[in-house]
Each structure stands twice: as structure tokens, then as C-alpha cells.
Amino acid sequence: MNILVLVKQVPDISIIKIDPVTNTLIRSGVPSIINPDDLAGVEEALVLKERYGGKVTVITMGPLQAENMIYSLYARGVDEGYLLTDRKFAGSDTWATSNILSSMIKTLPYDLIIAGYQAIDGDTAQVGPQVAEFLNIPQVTHVSKIIEQKNYKLIVEKKYEEETHHLSVNMPCLITTVKSMNTPRLMKADLAMHIENKTVHIIGVDGIIVDQKEIGLQGSPTKVKKTYTKEVIKRSSPIEIEPKEAAMRILSLIK
Amino acid sequence: MSYSLYIDAVNDFTNRFVKPIAHQIDEEETFPADTVKQMGLHGLMGIPFSQTYGGMGSTTKAYVDAVRILSQSCATTGVILSAHTSLGTHPIDAFGTEEQKKKYLPKLCSGEYLGAFGLTEAGAGTDASMQTTKAVDHGDHYVLTGNKIFITNAGYADIYIIFAMTDASKGIKGISAFIVEKDFEGFTVGPKEKKLGIRGSSTCELILRDVKVPKENLLGDVGMGFKIAMQTLDGGRIGIAAQALGIAEGAFERALIYIKKRKQFNKRIADFQNTQFAIAEMKTKLEAGKLLLYQAASDKDQGVSYSMSAAMAKLYNSRIAVEVTDQCIQLLGGYGYIRDYEIERYYRDAKITEIYEGTSEVQKMVIAGKVINA
Amino acid sequence: MNKILIFLEGNARGLHPVGLELISEVITQTKDMNDVTVDALYVGSHLSDDDLLKVKDAGATKFYQILDDSLKYYDTFLYSSNIMSFLNQHEYDVFLIGSTLMGRDFAPRISARLHTGLTADATILQFSQSEQGFLLEATRPALGGNIFATILCTNYKPQMATVRPGVFAIKSQPSSSFEVISVKPNVKEKSPVEILSITPNEVEKIELDKAPFVIAAGRGVQTKFDDLLKIAENCHVEIAASRAVVDARVTSKSRLVGQTGQTIRPKGYVALGISGAVQHLAGMDQSELIIAVNNDPQAPIFNVAHISYICDANKVIDELLALQNA
Numbered sequence: 001m002n003i004l005v006l007v008k009q010v011p012d013i014s015i016i017k018i019d020p021v022t023n024t025l026i027r028s029g030v031p032s033i034i035n036p037d038d039l040a041g042v043e044e045a046l047v048l049k050e051r052y053g054g055k056v057t058v059i060t061m062g063p064l065q066a067e068n069m070i071y072s073l074y075a076r077g078v079d080e081g082y083l084l085t086d087r088k089f090a091g092s093d094t095w096a097t098s099n100i101l102s103s104m105i106k107t108l109p110y111d112l113i114i115a116g117y118q119a120i121d122g123d124t125a126q127v128g129p130q131v132a133e134f135l136n137i138p139q140v141t142h143v144s145k146i147i148e149q150k151n152y153k154l155i156v157e158k159k160y161e162e163e164t165h166h167l168s169v170n171m172p173c174l175i176t177t178v179k180s181m182n183t184p185r186l187m188k189a190d191l192a193m194h195i196e197n198k199t200v201h202i203i204g205v206d207g208i209i210v211d212q213k214e215i216g217l218q219g220s221p222t223k224v225k226k227t228y229t230k231e232v233i234k235r236s237s238p239i240e241i242e243p244k245e246a247a248m249r250i251l252s253l254i255k
Numbered sequence: 256m257s258y259s260l261y262i263d264a265v266n267d268f269t270n271r272f273v274k275p276i277a278h279q280i281d282e283e284e285t286f287p288a289d290t291v292k293q294m295g296l297h298g299l300m301g302i303p304f305s306q307t308y309g310g311m312g313s314t315t316k317a318y319v320d321a322v323r324i325l326s327q328s329c330a331t332t333g334v335i336l337s338a339h340t341s342l343g344t345h346p347i348d349a350f351g352t353e354e355q356k357k358k359y360l361p362k363l364c365s366g367e368y369l370g371a372f373g374l375t376e377a378g379a380g381t382d383a384s385m386q387t388t389k390a391v392d393h394g395d396h397y398v399l400t401g402n403k404i405f406i407t408n409a410g411y412a413d414i415y416i417i418f419a420m421t422d423a424s425k426g427i428k429g430i431s432a433f434i435v436e437k438d439f440e441g442f443t444v445g446p447k448e449k450k451l452g453i454r455g456s457s458t459c460e461l462i463l464r465d466v467k468v469p470k471e472n473l474l475g476d477v478g479m480g481f482k483i484a485m486q487t488l489d490g491g492r493i494g495i496a497a498q499a500l501g502i503a504e505g506a507f508e509r510a511l512i513y514i515k516k517r518k519q520f521n522k523r524i525a526d527f528q529n530t531q532f533a534i535a536e537m538k539t540k541l542e543a544g545k546l547l548l549y550q551a552a553s554d555k556d557q558g559v560s561y562s563m564s565a566a567m568a569k570l571y572n573s574r575i576a577v578e579v580t581d582q583c584i585q586l587l588g589g590y591g592y593i594r595d596y597e598i599e600r601y602y603r604d605a606k607i608t609e610i611y612e613g614t615s616e617v618q619k620m621v622i623a624g625k626v627i628n629a
Numbered sequence: 630m631n632k633i634l635i636f637l638e639g640n641a642r643g644l645h646p647v648g649l650e651l652i653s654e655v656i657t658q659t660k661d662m663n664d665v666t667v668d669a670l671y672v673g674s675h676l677s678d679d680d681l682l683k684v685k686d687a688g689a690t691k692f693y694q695i696l697d698d699s700l701k702y703y704d705t706f707l708y709s710s711n712i713m714s715f716l717n718q719h720e721y722d723v724f725l726i727g728s729t730l731m732g733r734d735f736a737p738r739i740s741a742r743l744h745t746g747l748t749a750d751a752t753i754l755q756f757s758q759s760e761q762g763f764l765l766e767a768t769r770p771a772l773g774g775n776i777f778a779t780i781l782c783t784n785y786k787p788q789m790a791t792v793r794p795g796v797f798a799i800k801s802q803p804s805s806s807f808e809v810i811s812v813k814p815n816v817k818e819k820s821p822v823e824i825l826s827i828t829p830n831e832v833e834k835i836e837l838d839k840a841p842f843v844i845a846a847g848r849g850v851q852t853k854f855d856d857l858l859k860i861a862e863n864c865h866v867e868i869a870a871s872r873a874v875v876d877a878r879v880t881s882k883s884r885l886v887g888q889t890g891q892t893i894r895p896k897g898y899v900a901l902g903i904s905g906a907v908q909h910l911a912g913m914d915q916s917e918l919i920i921a922v923n924n925d926p927q928a929p930i931f932n933v934a935h936i937s938y939i940c941d942a943n944k945v946i947d948e949l950l951a952l953q954n955a
Contacts, residue, residue, distance in 0.1 A: 013773035025776060068256075075260060077315045094749075095741060123771050124749035129737035138821035139705055141734045160640075160730055161763070164828050165702070170821040185262035186271060189321070190298030195257040221746035225766060225779040230907075235919075238926055238937035246938045247948030250920055253936075254842040254866060254897045 001149065002168035003045040006115040006131065007038040007073065009066040013120050018229050024209040025229065034069055036179035037116030043184040044146055045114055046077050046178055052149060055079045057108065060112060061089060061100055070200045075187035086204040091217030094122070098130035100215055105135060112154060113174040117142050125176070132174040140169055141176040261317060265324045268297050277329035280455035281463035281600050286411055288457055290332055295366015304348050315552040316492075319378035323548075326401035326501025326568070327508070330604035331455035333501055337494030338407040340364070341613075342417035343370015345489050346416045346432065352477040359414060360433065366604035371412035372491075373403035373435075373461050374484050381617055383418075384427045385442060385483060389465060390419035395420075397473065399433065399466040401439075405611070410444040413437055416487075417463070418480045430480035434472045452603035477610035489562050491612045493551045496568035499576035499608035500544045506601035507537055513590070524586070533582055540575040547571050563625040570618040580605045630664045631763040634719075634787065636682065636712070636726040637671040641701070644671075644680040647727030649862030652678035652687040654754060654797035655725065658803075662758050666690045667804075670715060672708050674701035675950070681809070687804040694794035697814035702827065706820040709735045713742060714815050721787040722763040725754075726790035740789050748790040753777075765790065774888045774911040795838055795892040796915075835883045840867030842897040845886055845913070848873035849902020849923065852881055853946045857901075860946070863953050871903050887912035905930025 011030045019026050034042075045056045058073050060066050061084040070081035084104055092100065105113065113135075115128035125141070132139040144164070145157040153168045156175060169175070205212065213219055263621030272293050280287050294300055302318040304310025312316070320338060343347050344363040347355055364366040365456040379385040388401025399419050406415070415435045422429035435442060445460030511534070524530050551568040554561035580602040584591035591598050609615045631833070633655055637648035652667060669689040675696060680802040684692050695711050712735065716724070722741075726732040728750040740747035753768035768779045776856040782788040827844050837843060846854050851874045861868045870884045886893060888908035898916035903909060903927050906923070913919070914933045922936035922942040931937040938945075 003777075016772060018775065025772065026785055049714050068260075071256070071260060071264070075264060093746070094737070095744070095746065100743060104673050121772050122749075123769075123773070125733045126740075126747060126749055127738040129734060130741040131336040133741035135740040139734075139738070141705075142653075142730055149846060159830065164830055165504075166825040166827075168823045168825055169701065173821070186267045186297060187260070188266070188298045189264045190259055191300070192264040193257055193298075193311055193313050193317065195260050200868070203808050221740075221744065221785045222748060222780050225781045227771075227776050227778045232931050235935050236937045237929065238921075238923075238934075238939045239930045240939045243940050243944035244948045246922055246940055246945045248950055249936075250899055250922075250945070251864075251949065251952055253918065253920065254864070254899065255843075 001052045001112065002108075002110045003048060003054065003056050004046050004060045004108060004110045004113045005038065005041050005056065005078075006101060006113065006127065007058050007060045007069065008035045008116070008119050009033070009060065009062050009069045010035045011119045032065070034071070034072070035116050035119045037118060037177055039116075039184045040179045040181050041114035041116050041177035042076065042078065043182045044218050045112075046111070046185065047148070047182075048146065050191065051076075054111075057081065059101065059104060060084065061092075061097060062128060064202075067200050067202070071198070072187055072192075072197045075192040075195055076185055077188070077191070080201070082203055083200045084203050084208070088205045088212065088216050091220065091223045092215060093220035094124050094126040094130055095221050096215050096219040098127050098134055099219070100208065100210060101127070102131050102134035103210040104203060105131070107208070111152075111172050113137070113172070115176050116172060117176040117178045118137055128174060129177040135174070138169050138173045139175065140167055140173070142175055143175045143179055146175070183202055258317070261313075262320060264297070264325070265299070265321050268293070268299070269324055269328050273325055273332050274328040278595075278597050278600070279330075280329070280331060282594070284449070284454045286457045287335070287600050288411065291335060291368065291369060291411070292517045294336065298334065300366035301344070301360075301364025304344065304360060304364050308348070308356055309364035310360070315493060315555045315563075316529065316549060319493055319548060319552050322494050322497040323501040323504070326498045327505035329455075330498060330502050330601070331453045333498040334407060334453055334456050335369075335496075337491070337498055338372065339370045339412075341491040341494040342372030342487060343408070343412065343414065343416060345490055346372070346474060346483055347434065349486070350432070350479070350483050351434075352471075354471065355434065355474070363414070368413035369408055369411055371405050371406055371408040371415045372487065373415045373417045375403060375405050377402065377404055381614055384430070384481065386418060386420045386430050386507075388419040389423075390415070390421045390431060391435065391469070392421065395470055397433065397468045397470070399435070399463045399468055401463050402464075403461040405448070405458055406461050407456055407458055407611075410447070410457050415461065416474065416483075417461070418484055421477055422481075425478060426476045427481040430484070431477050432474040432480040432483045433468050434474050435463075435466065435468055436472075437467060439466050448606075449585060452600070452605070452607055482597060488613055489565050490555065492565045492569040492618070493548070493555065493561075495612045496544075496548050496551065496565070496572040496607055497570040499569070499605065500541070500548055502601050502605050502608070503537075503541055503544065503572070503579040506580045506583040506598060506605075507541060510586045510599075513556075513587050530586065533586065537579050537582060540579060544568075544572040546574050563622055566618040566621040569608070569613065570615050570622065573605075573615060576605035576608050630666065631662070631758065632719075632721045633665065633667045633723040633725065634721040635667065635668050635669045635689070636724070636732065638727050638729060638731050639671060639673045639680070640655055640703075644683060645729065645794070646730075646799060647729065647792070649683055649687045649795040649799045650794065651725050651727065651792055652684070653800040653802065655756070655798065656688040658754065658756050659855075660802075662756070665758075665763075666757075668721075670694065671695070672700055672711055674698050678898070680719065682764065685738060685807045686801050686803050686849050687799060688804045690804050690808065692807065692809045693812050695812045695814050697816050699816045700814060702821045702822075702824055703731050703865075704822060705738065706818075706822060707816060709738050709742075710818070711812075711815050715812060716743065717786070721755075723765050724787040724789045726789070726791045728793045732791045736789060736791050738813060743785075743787070745785035745789055746780070748780040750781070751780075751790045751792045753779075754790070754792065759899065763786045764788075767792075770888065770911060774785055774907045778932050781900060789944060793892060795894070801906055822853075833868065837867055837869055837884065837886065837891050837913050838893050840893075841895055842866040842899075843886075843895045843913075843916075844892065844899040844901060844953070845869040845871065845903060846874050846879075846901055847871040847903030847909075848877075848941045849904075850946060851877055851879045853943055856946050856950055860953060861950050871909050873908075898936065900930050901945065903930050
């Protein structure tokens with residue numbers, strides 16, 4: 001089974017803080033991590049590879065430093081990795097990003113594409129389905145479990161708010177994964193130690209077939225007008241109080 | 256790049272498998288068998304051994320860094336790896352025949368087998384030459400009888416490197432080494448000792464009653480046992496130095512977090528000069544210990560004599576482990592005495608590093624011997 | 630004329646409120662503008678009379694229904710192709726969809742196919758009319774709710790956005806000309822996805838968004854969650870939880886309030902032992918009356934609370950139980 005996994009390196013937002021003086025994000029010193037939903041997808045891919053044989057390839061679009069992420073994925077058992085990096089890709093919204101990614105994917109063989117449901121920085125959940133659309137393949141988003149592959153169809157479980165569906169999707173297809181679906185394996189120390197035996201394919205705009213007017217900032221249908229942090233309002237000043245008094249006041253307010 | 260990725264892998268492993276259960280395995284004195292299995296699955300059980308035999312093919316430095324990082328969270332896990340690698344596996348790698356290496360190393364390196372080392376006896380501690388365990392030659396096999404005490408990984412190990420007297424008349428030249436498998440007839444393990452520290456580590460007596468050991472399990476030549484034991488312990492002490500340093504570093508990290516949060520007299524205690532001086536002294540000790548550790552590891556990897564540097568690394572790191580953990584408890588005050596705060600365990604764990612695999616007195620004998628007789 | 634289309638999501642139980650919330654909000658914002666119509670589109674197998682009345686009451690002008698038995702359960706291919714054929718025949722300036730599992734599944738595909746811009750999970754919508762045209766400025770949280778971004782799509786139509794449920798209120802402002810139009814479903818082609826089985830989830834039915842009073846448990850009180858459930862039995866409040874409590878498996882995700890859970894605006898919200906991380910505030914800071922109890926005087930929750938108490942929330946729970954039993 002040839003599996004492609006779309007991965008993204010993102011800042012660890014659980015550590016991000018806001019500078020109380022300037023009210024802007026403190027971006028420096030925030031470590032980068034593999035987007036959790038994507039890492040769950042890599043884990044699913046590796047499990048499928050163990051079950052059915054085949055190859056797991058990861059693809060990411062990002063700055064050059066994302067190469068380190070691919071090496072750490074190699075240390076988990078991923079076979080091959082592509083880093084799409086080029087100044088011309090900068091400023092891409094999800095449409096342009098999906099355009100770039102699918103242009104790369106079109107050059108590779110695949111039976112299944114796995115993407116994380118959403119990235120913790122952009123929070124859009126759009127790239128997976130948009131890539132599926134560009135490639136004209138079926139999709140199931142927010143998969144809770146991969147059950148099996150049978151007769152070149154993928155059987156998956158998708159949990160909606162009140163019911164759970166078991167679905168059979170024709171392959172090749174794209175699914176999006178959520179971090180709650182598994183506990184991703186760690187790197188193997190021996191694979192990490194010998195990581196220099198492997199290389200990452202670095203691909204720029206000349207390595208893919210794409211209309212340069214449809215990438216980057218200029219190729220993005222959406223543009224960011226502005227970003228801002230939420231004003232820290234202060235509605236009340238905290239007062240010290242005995243628990244019994246607090247409980248009485250709360251009970252009276254919620255009756 | 257690969258080395259820092261390797262260190263990340265060891266840290267991630269420690270955070271996921273070791274740190275969350277360190278307190279519990281000490282409280283309940285349970286051997287972390289699952290962690291050992293995971294260490295095997297993550298490629299940590301054969302770090303300094305050749306890839307030909309399933310090892311990582313890496314350096315002593317990489318191995319000691321693994322022991323050190325594990326010990327920062329759990330000294331028990333650190334010693335399990337150290338005893339397995341330096342004491343249980345190294346002798347086969349260094350002195351084994353091709354057949355023995357092919358038979359045992361792949362399983363030890365993959366973690367399928369856990370290794371251990373049985374030298375110490377009731378009457379033979381620092382004076383290891385006073386071996387009373389006997390090995391009688393019966394033609395196609397040896398028969399071993401005797402008792403070993405204070406054996407780390409006992410009861411969980413699959414193979415034990417056992418030292419026994421093949422010819423009492425020859426003194427230390429009459430000691431031989433054997434690879435004893437746990438299921439050999441006549442071999443049993445006694446109950447676990449209750450210890451001050453590294454309470455999850457399994458320390459037991461080994462009871463050999465007419466244990467039949469096939470001829471092909473003689474390790475090295477007849478009479479070579481003492482030399483094998485001493486050379487093995489030289490390397491083992493680098494592992495223990497790493498464990499000691501890890502214990503000190505782990506305690507130091509915890510104390511650092513505490514002093515930055517805790518306030519008294521309207522100041523963080525980190526803002527008091529006496530605290531700052533204590534931090535400075537401890538930090539310097541840790542750095543010095545690390546340099547001695549890495550020097551010993553480097554000497555071993557370069558193939559130069561490392562007995563003295565290994566002895567210095569263990570002597571110094573075990574001493575600072577005891578001093579730093581003591582100081583750290585003091586910095587935490589009352590909280591330092593409460594078990595749930597996970598710092599007093601470091602103090603209890605530290606002490607053994609001045610004792611096992613050659614007491615600090617032995618290390619001093621080694622160092623003085625090298626210096627004076629040079 | 631400027632036209633806005635709102636997608637109405639439904640399932641076997643009826644209409645999802647988000648569609649009605651969007652109609653209400655859009656009409657409120659555009660009712661004083663020149664010549665702006667707000668239409669609604671529903672895809673499914675049937676719609677109850679009650680739901681039809683709700684759509685009318687919310688104020689849509691033209692209500693398009695695409696009904697067929699094969700559309701009873703959501704399917705990416707069938708819903709997307711029907712919505713696409715509809716959009717190919719009707720031009721809209723703006724197309725809004727609820728940011729639900731369904732909405733976030735098909736909206737990106739539609740936007741990709743139409744080569745237009747899509748903003749995800751907007752919480753603020755602003756419309757403007759000028760010589761430049763009819764513009765939607767959609768503002769959304771990013772970086773886990775730490776920042777907000779206002780997004781524009783100036784060169785393509787329809788400007789699309791998925792919008793977070795529970796942010797806007799449903800208002801009764803029926804339009805004078807409400808028309809229901811049935812659209813022929815496009816179901817000849819078979820979907821590449823087949824539904825093999827559907828099983829209801831064994832989840833307690835918790836309607837946090839309907840409860841007038843909510844008490845929320847944070848990490849600081851997670852050991853007393855069962856006590857809170859006892860308190861709830863006796864005084865008609867619903868119990869919610871922060872992310873830390875749900876991740877610790879103390880309770881299920883159905884009680885989660887926050888960025889990745891539900892957004893609610895109850896009359897009263899009592900935050901016990903909750904520090905007030907940005908991700909949590911996003912789900913409740915619009916509540917009418919917020920009471921926060923925390924030991925830490927610096928807890929960010931105190932910034933959004935109307936009443937802030939510094940004390941041990943665990944003890945407050947003990948006292949609440951004692952007062953109830955008295």
C-alpha cells in the first residue's frame with residue numbers, strides 16, 4: 001500500500017504567551033512540533049504499513065527548518081519525505097497551499113492520502129478536503145478509526161456528534177485524522193542515531209508543475225486584513241472570601 | 256544532527272515511559288518489566304555493540320548519555336540498563352567466541368534477553384578474589400555450585416555472567432567465567448532484598464546447586480575469569496558514573512523549579528544569595544562530573560587505557576550525587592522530606608553509587624595505583 | 630442586488646440551530662442596507678413543518694430545498710454535487726455554512742472547485758456595501774484562540790465562510806416575502822463512499838447550550854466532579870468541564886466548553902478551579918453573568934468574570950453540597 005501523509009510543522013501553541021505590555025504574541029523561543037492531528041495520521045499510516053506492507057511517504061510545505069521534522073519522522077519508520085519549500089510559496093492560503101501540495105502529489109504513486117484534520121496554528125481544517133478536490137478523489141474527514149482495507153476500499157469509522165458511521169471509501173482516497181485516535185509511537189533511538197543514512201527531497205517551485213500565479217500570496221483567494229490579540233478586559237477585581245460565603249452567594253445567584 | 260535527534264529520542268522515551276511511573280515503582284518496589292520491553296523496542300538495549308550482532312553500533316558516550324537521561328527521572332531504570340549493557344552483555348561482546356556472540360548478542364541487543372552479572376559473594380565483595388563458588392569440569396559440561404549475593408536484575412535476567420573457581424590452587428588465576436541461562440537446571444534466584452534506594456531494581460541472591468553448564472558456555476579461557484571481571488567492572492563504572500550524574504542532575508532540576516516558585520519573606524528563595532551560591536556550587540559540580548564522565552567514555556572509545564578515568568568518573572560523580580541530592584532536599588525544606596514531592600527518592604538512590612560496582616574506596620585504590628606506580 | 634446564501638444543516642432530528650443563527654445575524658446586519666437578500670439552502674430527505682416555520686421566522690427570503698431519500702445521511706459527494714449544481718445556477722456574493730463536522734467537510738471542496746476564498750470557523754462577521762462591491766470581513770480565532778485574524782476575499786465569488794455555532798442568537802424577524810422552492814436533486818451518480826452501518830453513540834444527552842445555568846469544573850476541582858453532578862441533580866444546572874478535566878477522562882467531551890468544545894452563553898456561568906486559558910474563555914466569555922472561584926489571584930479567568938472570588942474551589946463545592954443537604 002502506498003500511503004502519503006501530509007504533515008505540518010507548527011509552533012507549540014500550548015506554550016505561546018501574550019506579551020502583556022505590547023499585547024502581541026511572543027513568537028520567539030516557541031518550540032516547533034509536528035501538528036498533532038498529522039502525527040496521528042503518520043501513526044495510522046505506519047500501522048497500515050505493518051499490516052499490509054508498502055511504503056509511507058510524508059510531504060510537507062514549509063520553511064527549510066521543517067527538514068528536521070521529516071528526519072524525526074524517519075526515526076519513527078517513515079520511508080521517504082518531501083519538503084516543498086520556496087519563497088514563492090510564502091503567504092499561501094489554504095487554496096494555494098492545496099494547489100501546491102496536489103501538484104507535488106500528482107507526481108507520486110498513492111493508494112491512500114492521510115492528512116491531519118486541522119493544524120493547531122491555522123485551525124482551518126481545509127487543506128485535506130481541498131487537496132482531495134484538486135486530485136478529484138473521495139474523502140472522509142475526521143475519521144475516528146481505520147478498520148481495514150478490503151477489495152481496494154478503505155473501511156473507516158467516523159463519529160458524528162450523536163452517531164457513529166462505518167463507511168467504505170473507494171481508493172485512492174483521502175482521509176483526515178484526529179489526534180485522539182491513537183498514541184503515536186516515539187522515535188527509535190537506533191533509527192535516530194543513523195539518520196544521516198537518509199535524505200529529504202527538497203522541492204522548490206521548479207520541481208512541480210503549477211501556475212505561478214496560483215501560488216503564494218498573489219495566488220491566494222483569501223487575504224488577511226489584520227491580526228490582533230484579544231484585548232485583555234477586566235470586568236471585576238477578585239476579592240478574598242470564605243468558601244461558605246462564596247457557596248451561599250453562588251447558590252442565590254443561580255436560583 | 257543525528258546525535259541530537261538520538262538525545263531527543265531518549266528524552267522522549269524517558270518522558271513517556273519512565274517519568275510517569277518512577278515514583279510508583281519506588282513506592283511499590285516493582286521491577287519495571289514493561290519499560291525494559293519498551294527499551295528493547297526503541298533500540299536502547301545494545302547501544303555500544305556492533306550492528307553485526309544487532310547493536311546500535313554507537314559509542315560509549317551515546318550509551319552513557321542514555322543511562323544519564325534515564326537516571327534523571329529514575330535511577331532504577333538507569334541501573335537496569337547499565338547492568339544489562341556493561342555487566343551482562345559487554346563480557347560476551349569482548350570475550351565471547353563467534354558462536355557465543357551469534358547466539359546471545361542479538362537477543363541481548365534487541366532486549367529479548369536481559370543480562371546480569373554474578374561476581375559478589377558473601378565473603379567476596381571488594382576482595383573479589385575470595386570466590387567460593389566452584390565449577391567442576393565433567394568433560395562435556397561444568398557443574399557449578401555456590402551462592403552469589405546482591406545481584407542486580409536477578410530474577411528478570413535471561414542470562415547471567417557467573418564467576419566460579421575452576422582451580423582453587425591457582426588463586427585469582429583459577430577463576431573462570433560462564434554464561435549461565437536462567438533455565439539451567441539447579442539455578443534459582445532468592446527473594447528480593449529490601450533496599451534504601453533504587454527500590455524498583457531487583458537485587459537478589461543467586462543459588463547454584465549443581466548447575467549444569469555446557470562446555471560451550473565457558474566465557475573466555477579457563478582461568479581468565481578474574482581478568483574478565485575486572486575489565487568488565489572498569490567499563491561498568493562508567494555506566495554507574497552516568498547514573499550518579501543523572502541522579503544529581505534530576506534532583507538539581509527539581510530544586511531549580513522549586514526555588515523559582517517558592518516565596519518567603521516576600522522574595523523568591525532563588526533571590527537569596529545563599530540559595531544562589533548553593534546553585535552555583537552544584538552547577539559547577541555537575542559540569543565537572545560530566546566532563547570526567549565524557550573523558551572516560553571517550554578514552555574507552557579511543558581504545559586507550561580507561562581504568563583510571565573510569566574510576567575518577569565514578570568516584571567523583573557518586574560523591575556529587577550524594578552531596579547535590581542532600582543540598583537539594585535542604586533547598587526544598589519540609590517539602591523535600593515528603594515522598595510525594597519526588598526529591599527524597601533521589602537522595603536515597605544516590606548513596607548506592609558510592610558502593611556498588613566497586614566502592615569509592617576501590618576507585619581510590621585504582622587511581623592511586625595508576626598514579627603512584629606510573 | 631447583493632445576495633447572501635446560508636446553508637441549513639439538518640439531520641434525522643431536525644435542523645441544526647447554526648443555520649438559523651446565521652440567518653438572524655446576517656439579516657440583523659444587512660437589514661438597513663440597499664437591496665440585500667438572504668436566501669437559505671437545505672439538503673436532506675425531508676423537513677418538518679416546525680423547522681420550516683423556524684426558517685421563515687428567522688427571516689430568509691427564498692428557501693431552497695433539495696430533498697431526496699438518498700440525501701437522508703450526509704455524504705460528501707452527493708451533498709457537494711448538489712450544492713455545486715445549485716451554485717452554478719444561482720450567483721451569490723456570500724455563502725455561509727455552519728462550522729460543524731458536515732460544514733467543514735464540504736465547504737473546502739466547494740471553495741476549491743469554485744476557486745474562491747473560504748474562511749474557517751468565523752466568530753465575527755461584518756458586511757459592507759460600497760463601490761468596491763459587497764464585502765464580507767470574517768474574523769476568526771487562530772493559534773489556538775490566542776490571536777484573531779480578519780479575512781477578506783475580494784476577487785472571487787461567492788465569498789465563503791464557515792461560522793462557529795452558538796456565537797449568534799436566533800432572532801425572530803420574518804421577512805415579508807418568504808418563498809419555499811424545491812430544487813430537483815442530482816442523485817444519478819453513485820457516491821464513492823458507502824455507509825455500511827450507523828450506530829447511535831452511547832453518550833449522555835447533555836444540552837449545555839440549553840442550560841440557563843452552568844457550573845464548570847477545572848483542573849483544580851477535578852477530583853470533586855462527582856460532587857458537582859450531585860449538586861446538579863438538585864438544582865437544575867448543567868455541569869461543564871474544561872479541557873484538562875476532559876483529557877484526564879474525568880468526564881466526556883460532551884461537557885467540554887472551549888475552543889475545541891462548545892461555545893455557550895448561559896445566564897449564569899460558575900467557573901470552579903478554572904485558570905482561564907484563552908481556549909476555555911473562547912467558549913464562555915459571552916455568558917451573561919460569570920462567577921469565578923480560584924485560589925490563584927492571578928488566574929486569567931478573573932479578567933472575564935463579573936464576580937471573582939479568591940478561595941479554594943474544592944471547599945466551595947463542599948459548602949454547596951452541605952447547603953443543599955441542609
